[in-house]
Amino acid sequence: MNWYEMTVADVVQNTKTDPSSGLSTFEVNKRRKKYGLNEMKERERPSAIQLFIRQFKDFMVLVLLAATLISGLLGEYMDAIAIMAIVFLNGILGFIQENRAEKSLEALKELSAPHVTVLREGEWMKIPSKELVIGDIVKITNGDRIAADLRIIKANSLEIEESALTGESIPVLKTSDRIEQKNIGIGDQTNMAFMGTVVTRGSGVGIVVQTGMKTAMGQIANLIQTAETLATPLQRKLEQLGKILILVALLLTILVVVIGVLQGHQVYQMFLAGVSLAVAAIPEGLPAIVTVALSLGVQRMIKKKAIVRKLPAVETLGCASVICSDKTGTMTQNKMTVTHIWVGGKTWQVSGTGYEPHGEFTDGYKQVNPHEIKSLKQILTFSMLASNAEIKEKDGRYILDGDPTEGALMTAGRKAGFTKSSLLKQFQIQKEFPFDSTRKMMSVVVKDRNGKHYVITKGAPDLLLNNCQSVLWNEKQVPLSPSFKQNIHQAIDGLASKALRTIAIAFKPITNENVSTLSAFEAESNLTFIGLAGMIDPPRPEVKQAIKECHDAGIKTVMITGDHVITAEAIAKELKILPENGKIIDGQTLSQLSIEELEDMIDHIYVFARVSPEDKLKIVKAFQNRGHVVAMTGDGVNDAPAIKASDIGISMGMTGTDVAKEASSLILVDDNFATIQAAIKEGRNIYENIRKFIRYLLASNVGEILVMLFAMILALPLPLVPIQILWVNLVTDGLPAMALGLDPPEGNVMKQKPRNPQEGVFARKLGWKILSRGFLIGVMTLLAFIILYQRDPENLVYAQTAAFSTLVLSQLILVFDCRSETSIFDRNPFENVYLMLAVLSSLLLMLAVIYYPPLQPIFHTVPIQLRDWLLIGTLSAIPTFLLAGSFITRKANENML
Ligand code: ATP
Numbered sequence: 001m002n003w004y005e006m007t008v009a010d011v012v013q014n015t016k017t018d019p020s021s022g023l024s025t026f027e028v029n030k031r032r033k034k035y036g037l038n039e040m041k042e043r044e045r046p047s048a049i050q051l052f053i054r055q056f057k058d059f060m061v062l063v064l065l066a067a068t069l070i071s072g073l074l075g076e077y078m079d080a081i082a083i084m085a086i087v088f089l090n091g092i093l094g095f096i097q098e099n100r101a102e103k104s105l106e107a108l109k110e111l112s113a114p115h116v117t118v119l120r121e122g123e124w125m126k127i128p129s130k131e132l133v134i135g136d137i138v139k140i141t142n143g144d145r146i147a148a149d150l151r152i153i154k155a156n157s158l159e160i161e162e163s164a165l166t167g168e169s170i171p172v173l174k175t176s177d178r179i180e181q182k183n184i185g186i187g188d189q190t191n192m193a194f195m196g197t198v199v200t201r202g203s204g205v206g207i208v209v210q211t212g213m214k215t216a217m218g219q220i221a222n223l224i225q226t227a228e229t230l231a232t233p234l235q236r237k238l239e240q241l242g243k244i245l246i247l248v249a250l251l252l253t254i255l256v257v258v259i260g261v262l263q264g265h266q267v268y269q270m271f272l273a274g275v276s277l278a279v280a281a282i283p284e285g286l287p288a289i290v291t292v293a294l295s296l297g298v299q300r301m302i303k304k305k306a307i308v309r310k311l312p313a314v315e316t317l318g319c320a321s322v323i324c325s326d327k328t329g330t331m332t333q334n335k336m337t338v339t340h341i342w343v344g345g346k347t348w349q350v351s352g353t354g355y356e357p358h359g360e361f362t363d364g365y366k367q368v369n370p371h372e373i374k375s376l377k378q379i380l381t382f383s384m385l386a387s388n389a390e391i392k393e394k395d396g397r398y399i400l401d402g403d404p405t406e407g408a409l410m411t412a413g414r415k416a417g418f419t420k421s422s423l424l425k426q427f428q429i430q431k432e433f434p435f436d437s438t439r440k441m442m443s444v445v446v447k448d449r450n451g452k453h454y455v456i457t458k459g460a461p462d463l464l465l466n467n468c469q470s471v472l473w474n475e476k477q478v479p480l481s482p483s484f485k486q487n488i489h490q491a492i493d494g495l496a497s498k499a500l501r502t503i504a505i506a507f508k509p510i511t512n513e514n515v516s517t518l519s520a521f522e523a524e525s526n527l528t529f530i531g532l533a534g535m536i537d538p539p540r541p542e543v544k545q546a547i548k549e550c551h552d553a554g555i556k557t558v559m560i561t562g563d564h565v566i567t568a569e570a571i572a573k574e575l576k577i578l579p580e581n582g583k584i585i586d587g588q589t590l591s592q593l594s595i596e597e598l599e600d601m602i603d604h605i606y607v608f609a610r611v612s613p614e615d616k617l618k619i620v621k622a623f624q625n626r627g628h629v630v631a632m633t634g635d636g637v638n639d640a641p642a643i644k645a646s647d648i649g650i651s652m653g654m655t656g657t658d659v660a661k662e663a664s665s666l667i668l669v670d671d672n673f674a675t676i677q678a679a680i681k682e683g684r685n686i687y688e689n690i691r692k693f694i695r696y697l698l699a700s701n702v703g704e705i706l707v708m709l710f711a712m713i714l715a716l717p718l719p720l721v722p723i724q725i726l727w728v729n730l731v732t733d734g735l736p737a738m739a740l741g742l743d744p745p746e747g748n749v750m751k752q753k754p755r756n757p758q759e760g761v762f763a764r765k766l767g768w769k770i771l772s773r774g775f776l777i778g779v780m781t782l783l784a785f786i787i788l789y790q791r792d793p794e795n796l797v798y799a800q801t802a803a804f805s806t807l808v809l810s811q812l813i814l815v816f817d818c819r820s821e822t823s824i825f826d827r828n829p830f831e832n833v834y835l836m837l838a839v840l841s842s843l844l845l846m847l848a849v850i851y852y853p854p855l856q857p858i859f860h861t862v863p864i865q866l867r868d869w870l871l872i873g874t875l876s877a878i879p880t881f882l883l884a885g886s887f888i889t890r891k892a893n894e895n896m897l
Pocket residue numbers: 326327328329403405406435436437438440441442458459460461501502503504560561562563564
């Protein structure tokens with residue numbers, strides 16, 4: 001028998017579970033052992049050994065191996081062994097980098113893995129979806145992606161969109177009723193919820209009946225292997241650039257070899273020199289280092305509570321020029337407290353903070369007893385009946401489970417001494433029309449002890465007022481005349497101007513027969529207005545500073561909220577989002593504007609109020625059409641299209657739905673606006689660090705090629721032997737470049753305008769910096785060689801060792817230059833400990849190669865005399881001073897102009 005054909009009792013019996021307390025831990029463990037984890041089988045990941053072997057498939061490494069073979073065949077065993085050792089070390093380094101990148105990407109996936117709410121041992125708890133077992137009782141709500149196949153046992157206006165399985169994008173209304181037909185398709189199984197489908201409305205409870213590869217989705221899973229890691233724009237650009245660089249390096253190498261042979265050098269020597277030079281000069285490792293730098297940055301972001309779901313976002317973050325952020329919960333704390341209640345023309349104040357049920361009601365001067373004021377009592381009890389939030393006491397603290405707006409209303413009621421459980425003895429809840437951000441209201445249908453039915457609606461006051469025909473005034477129901485309407489509008493504006501979020505309560509009696517067929521539209525019309533509640537939601541303390549820093553960094557912050565215009569304005573002013581001439585527009589005005597009209601004025605708009613999630617898409621498009629790079633936050637199902645369309649989609653880790661998270665490229669673990677600013681800062685830094693090591697690596701490579709090329713043109717002997725070139729490529733280029741990836745940001749990263757996303761790899765004079773520096777390093781290395789070779793032409797090895805030392809030293813100085821876009825003297829070298837360590841170990845290794853006798857024959861070196869270090873040191877430092885000098889004169893000239 002199929003699950004959908006069974007009654008709920010049969011399903012419970014067949015899955016051996018208990019809907020009131022769930023499974024026990026013992027039972028869960030037993031079932032997990034039997035059925036395994038609730039996950040899709042993934043493609044095999046390369047093992048560590050495969051990863052290691054892969055390092056040797058690289059074209060350059062193969063060339064080196066061939067060179068080793070040739071050296072071996074020619075009897076040059078020392079060269080052969082040294083090259084082998086270096087190839088091996090290179091392999092290990094590549095392996096470490098790739099393994100690290102792979103691991104951190106894996107860890108990222110874990111972090112953004114979905115969770116479910118499940119009942120176990122009598123308690124509702126959140127667990128990773130993959131831990132579900134058959135028989136688990138699962139709660140599902142609007143925005144969830146279903147984590148396993150469920151048989152629904154409770155449904156509350158539950159609608160599920162099943163296009164992932166059926167291709168049908170219209171959501172299906174689900175119930176818990178048994179279906180009698182046999183052999184029906186997935187689309188008709190209205191009491192089942194299938195893994196991978198999405199709840200678009202309402203809520204429900206289900207029993208897990210199938211997990212992992214056995215679910216309906218599991219059966220077709222082979223078709224949908226997801227989690228591709230996308231290449232970032234920079235990685236793609238570098239890949240293209242890499243091809244050009246390989247060609248240029250190869251051509252230059254061939255030139256060096258040809259000239260060398262023509263000048264009478266040994267063919268074997270020139271062959272080895274050529275191979276080494278090609279290996280050294282071709283920046284084949286660049287893309288890998290970029291990946292490592294990106295993933296290291298991603299790990300730093302995790303520490304700052306931002307989880308990157310898509311790697312390209314790291315780069316785009318640095319280009320963001322507009323952040324469109326939700327107000328409630330992101331800019332504010334989402335800890336609501338009712339402070340004012342307005343009923344029938346009178347305002348009552350409520351004291352107390354948070355969800356503690358302690359506080360007093362006053363008329364502004366003296367304390368009042370809410371039980372003695374009928375209208376106050378009515379609004380308090382009705383708003384409790386229409387709220388689902390629960391407040392639990394734990395160790396003297398009051399913890400909210402549910403929506404903060406409803407939590408605030410519950411707390412206000414409890415301050416007056418009402419409890420939901422005692423109210424439920426007088427009123428039975430028959431039906432609920434859940435809240436959604438488009439209607440901005442919700443309703444319940446209740447039955448009192450006399451069998452009479454009422455609709456109670458609560459929602460955004462200005463909208464709810466339009467659905468009312470009468471109002472309770474002095475405890476009497478009177479028609480809602482224009483003057484009453486105006487009176488109520490004044491009350492709404494009065495509360496909103498105090499930065500309070502406002503909620504209105506209305507009601508109407510209905511006949512018993514209507515209840516089952518009642519629609520939300522029918523329920524929420526012809527109502528009687530009762531009154532208003534105003535609640536504070538204080539801004540998060542760190543947000544004001546974050547907004548200022550964004551402003552300084554040329555990034556505009558825009559507030560998008562479903563709240564009242566005046567509430568939004570008050571908070572925007574407090575947070576300094578709204579400048580003097582800044583504009584606010586509301587959802588209604590927005591809907592009347594064409595996209596072109598919006599584009600024309602959007603640069604002046606700072607707040608969008610009373611908008612629906614659907615409006616966000618229009619806002620994103622308008623900003624993008626104006627050439628902005630837009631970051632957009634969101635948490636609900638309806639936010640997903642805008643999140644997807646934006647350049648950086650951001651979702652909320654705590655309150656976000658699965659659907660919003662999946663659409664986003666960045667998740668804020670703490671839902672906090674300040675985290676966006678921190679992530680942007682990190683994003684800018686990562687990009688700058690990548691520029692730093694591109695600059696370092698390429699300038700070094702240019703230097704290496706030029707010293708050889710110039711020497712061949714001048715008919716000199718080889719200034720560097722092949723093994724020395726390989727050594728420089730591995731040790732001197734490798735370690736410091738990696739440490740540059742960990743460099744802390746320059747002080748001015750958040751003082752500059754956002755980067756242009758179209759910017760090329762060599763933008764902002766990077767190309768010039770690389771060429772000029774490479775040229776100078778080449779010339780200085782050659783000078784060291786020439787000076788010492790002329791002093792003692794018999795001792796070629798000594799001159800070569802000096803050239804080697806100059807090359808290494810000038811690169812180790814260059815690495816500090818690369819840390820700054822302006823000048824080496826703008827930065828404290830001790831800030832980056834890793835770089836210090838890398839440089840120090842490169843230096844020590846260089847000294848070992850020169851002074852440690854067993855290494856001397858391998859690297860063709862001899863000890864350098866102390867006095868010659870002065871020459872080597874000076875030549876190595878000259879490029880820095882020459883270029884710093886030219887920078888300073890240029891700056892001075894600019895200042896004079
Ligand atoms: P933001 O976009 O800043 O996060 P928001 O998400 O709070 O704003 P909505 O949740 O769409 O915006 O709320 C819009 C309005 O709907 C609120 O101003 C309030 O009047 C009303 N409202 C919010 N929550 C509820 C609720 N649970 N029941 C009834 N009305 C509500």
